Amino acid sequence: MKVMSLIKPYRIAMIIAWILMLIELMVELVSPLLMAKIIDEGVLQADLHTVTVLGLVLIGISLLAFASGISNSYIAYYAGQNLGYDIRKNVYAKIQRLPFSSLNQFPTSSFITRLTNDVTQIQNVLFMSLRIALRSPLLIIFGTVMALFVHAKLALIFVVAIPLLVVFLIFIMRKGFVFFQSVQKKLDRVNSVMRENLIGIRLVKAFYNRSFEQNRFVTVNRNLKNTTMKTLRFIELTAPLLLLLMNFCIVLILWYGNREMSFGGAQAGEIVAIVNYGTRITNALSMLTFIIMAFSRAKASSDRINEVLQMEEEVDVEAQDSANATLKGAIEFKNVSFQYFEDHANAISNLSFSVQAGETVAILGATGSGKTSLFQLIPRLFEAKEGEVYIDNQDVRRFPAQVLRQQIGYVPQESFLFTGTIKENIAWGKREATMEEIEQAAQDAQIHDSIMQFPKQYDTIVGQKGVNLSGGQKQRLSIARALVRKPKILLLDDSTSALDLKTEQKLLEAIRGYDCTMLIITQKITTAQHADLILLLDEGELIAKGTHEELLSTSSLYQKIFQSQNREERKENATAANK
Structure with a gap:
């Protein structure tokens, strides 16, 4: 055109x-x-x-x-x-x-x-x-x-x-x-x-x-x-x-x-x-x-x-009966490599792992280790350069984008809210959501009580990009927006960083009641240790995977992270006790 x-x-x-x-x-x-x-x-x-x-x-x-x-x-x-x-x-x-x-x-x-x-x-x-x-x-x-x-x-x-x-x-x-x-x-x-x-x-x-x-x-x-x-x-x-x-x-x-x-x-x-x-x-x-x-x-x-x-549009496939079925949530990466630009180094290199439907996976790694890049390959925001990404044993490229993404709840690292009411921001995840569904999602995201304290409650206007809300409130509203669609796969990209430990534990406990596979990027061992599988990334490569106990016994890097965070936690507890 x-x-x-x-x-x-x-x-x-x-x-x-x-x-x-x-x-x-x-x-x-x-x-x-x-x-x-x-x-x-x-x-x-x-x-x-x-x-x-x-x-x-x-x-x-x-x-x-x-x-x-x-x-x-x-x-x-x-x-x-x-x-x-x-x-x-x-x-x-x-x-x-x-x-x-x-x-x-x-x-x-x-x-x-x-x-x-x-x-x-x-x-x-x-x-x-x-x-x-x-x-x-x-x-x-x-x-x-x-x-x-x-x-x-x-x-x-x-x-x-x-x-x-x-x-x-x-x-x-x-x-x-x-x-x-x-x-x-x-x-x-x-x-x-x-x-x-x-x-x-x-x-x-x-x-x-x-x-x-x-x-x-x-x-x-x-x-x-x-x-x-x-x-x-x-x-x-x-x-x-x-x-x-x-x-x-x-x-x-x-x-x-x-x-x-x-x-x-x-x-x-x-x-x-x-x-x-x-x-x-x-x-x-x-x-x-x-x-x-x-x-x-x-x-x-x-x-x-x-x-x-005249730019090339996103390549999509026609809806097929097999692709139209409700996702179960099993995920598998097979020798996946990915780079954003041809003249840049790989953001992900030869990555392989598998997740069963309904499991929780925690992903740890330093800045630039490829955690967000991994997330973006699942809903096909980007395509893998090499290897395959599978959902329910089917290549994600065979799913129509609408079928795939409507069953994925994605909470990005930077919480983004639209100008409008709190109710409209949560319902943005599911346009036909009822008020009961919106409130339930807010309760599970641990934001309902905060909303009820506002004078207009769910009709409170959110400023541009949520300027009138705290970082934790914005994160929880973003999570509620993802939860309201009852996703089969939930991707949380460091989306609980602004939450205190108690609120985060309540949130994750509520999410476990959903019939979904959850992948969470986090820097907290306390968050990761309850996951069914932990992936440890470094410079785009998977250097260790397993449960919390397995990594404590096999990965020296994981041990250092665990010990470092333990020392910090003991210092904070000691300071609090002295006060």
């Missing part, structure tokens, strides 16, 4: 708009001829009847042009706004269908710019195409032809000058396209810095780094301003050059026309008509500079949007 294909539904509206525009153009081309006749046959001949009749005709066709212009503007506005709506809808839908790996090709700020500023440029240029973009070049062409019809010798000045100006304008348009691509990239950068700052505003204030952030924004904002000014200076330079040349042509016409009148080779009305055509052509050429600027920006914006529309 390309942007141009989205224009097709508005072809009839566009044709009607162009017909109305042609009516306007015809009136504009005929008006100087009528003016010439009024002067030569009416005013100079003192014929009031001719002046009255032709004057009424001129007023009549002017009213027709006015009505056509108003109707044209309405239709052009309708087509432009609807095209913008369609582009935004299709691009947004496309982004939803992209594989997780493709979303990393552009920063979030770039997607936002494409959905807003770039779409605006395209819908504006469609409006302009239906209103003035085609009218201006046609006026230049037919205005010159009509001028030749009125007086060929005088009009030859236009025939020489206008082709040179058109070549110049084509050069400007090509250069403008390159410049405006640079402008859009600078705008992406401004949006990126602004977005980062607003998301991390708490941290900025906590570190009192507002001066640094202001300077960073001023830098990218200045770069955008300078690039835009440079581009506009280049484009705007065309207008005075065009006016200078066309005004020089009009002066030549007046000078040469005066000579022709002296020898009887031209009439006053003809000269007025030629000058009138020259003025209209000058205005059209001036308008062309504005049109070229708009088309240059729209071309750059169209290419950026087409980049998104």
Whole structure:
């Protein structure tokens, strides 16, 4: 799909708009001829009847042009706004269908710019195409032809000058396209810095780094301003050059026309008509500079949007009877290797393990050991580079994404909440969830009592990203959102780090009542020791696996972690006892 294909539904509206525009153009081309006749046959001949009749005709066709212009503007506005709506809808839908790996090709700020500023440029240029973009070049062409019809010798000045100006304008348009691509990239950068700052505003204030952030924004904002000014200076330079040349042509016409009148080779009305055509052509050429600027920006914006529309979508499979069955939750990794980018090291290397349905698995490892990468392969957010991932003895690639992911509850490392009520955030995990199901999920996630303390309880509005909630509350709401869908596989990516030990134990105990396989990434031995299986990762490799007791006797690294955390726990207990 390309942007141009989205224009097709508005072809009839566009044709009607162009017909109305042609009516306007015809009136504009005929008006100087009528003016010439009024002067030569009416005013100079003192014929009031001719002046009255032709004057009424001129007023009549002017009213027709006015009505056509108003109707044209309405239709052009309708087509432009609807095209913008369609582009935004299709691009947004496309982004939803992209594989997780493709979303990393552009920063979030770039997607936002494409959905807003770039779409605006395209819908504006469609409006302009239906209103003035085609009218201006046609006026230049037919205005010159009509001028030749009125007086060929005088009009030859236009025939020489206008082709040179058109070549110049084509050069400007090509250069403008390159410049405006640079402008859009600078705008992406401004949006990126602004977005980062607003998301991390708490941290900025906590570190009192507002001066640094202001300077960073001023830098990218200045770069955008300078690039835009440079581009506009280049484009705007065309207008005075065009006016200078066309005004020089009009002066030549007046000078040469005066000579022709002296020898009887031209009439006053003809000269007025030629000058009138020259003025209209000058205005059209001036308008062309504005049109070229708009088309240059729209071309750059169209290419950026087409980049998104032509990206490869997530590969899915058709629903099959075997894949549509309810998952049991058995998971197996067979010699799995995975990397995010081809020129990067493996995030996971030759990983093999198996989990029976209903078991609990704890995954330990240092930062960057591949724990989150392992999680993301299960719901097929990413595809394994080598090896296979199985669920219920079936390759995950054979499951339709919807069938697979609707039965998986995923709680990411960073708790993300949407703007809306607490009830809506929990129900986001299951759109048709009843109030009873929502409350049950909240109780199991150990957040129900906290919710009931809010004045509006489940109707309490959650600020953007849960800004009005504590870290532990956000984590528990995220877990409730996963639990409400009664998942067959539950993935908790370090999702209990902000919880105290007692709350965490209650939470895990409640989850064990669910008929699901649970994988939990954790740094706490107290959490891991109750799991049916513990996986110990280091730099993407599985260096040990087994139960808590087995790893204590076989893994030196696990022993060190256990002893270290035990010492810390004893210190904390001693400190608490002394108090």
